[in-house]
Amino acid sequence: MVDSERRDALSARSVAELIPAAEAGGVKYLFFWGHQKPGPGYLSQWWLAAFTVDGTVYATAEHYMMAEKARLFGDAETAEAIVAASHPSEAKDLGRRVRGFDDDAWRDARVAIVVKGNEAKFGQHEELREYLVGTRNRVLVEASPLDRVWGIGLAADDPRAERPAEWRGLNLLGFALMTVRDSLGSDLPRE
16 A cells, blocks of 8 residues: 555545555554543543533533434533533433424534544543554544444444444444544654
């Protein structure tokens, strides 16, 4: 793989942008899913690492994303309940019940919201930031067989996981984290 193709793969922010670089070969992936193990688990929206944005403390990036979803649609009551939720699964469940939800508006805002929350999460925890920035030569892939929006809709051990053209999902979380990585690690050279 030539350097320009590697740069193309690492700067991709959609599956469509990634496919040509992947087909040229040599793309390295970091598959993650789950939030129990240090290292790859840090990349999970459910990793417990409290952070503050605009004076509000969020237990996880999932709490932030769901609270911002509620705020986007003017549902302050649900946003407060999400922030107070004791577990990310509870925050996610509350996020599914946001009043006034509009799918088109959410689709337009969701990635920027996840990027902002993860910039705070990784920016406020040095160990997490170092891990994320240390992945700079890999395409980040949420290998969730259950999620076709934020993940690829495939498990890491599925042979199709190495072929973006065969992914069943959008990998929005992986691409959002690559944006955060570029932002937080912009002072470091790529290898």
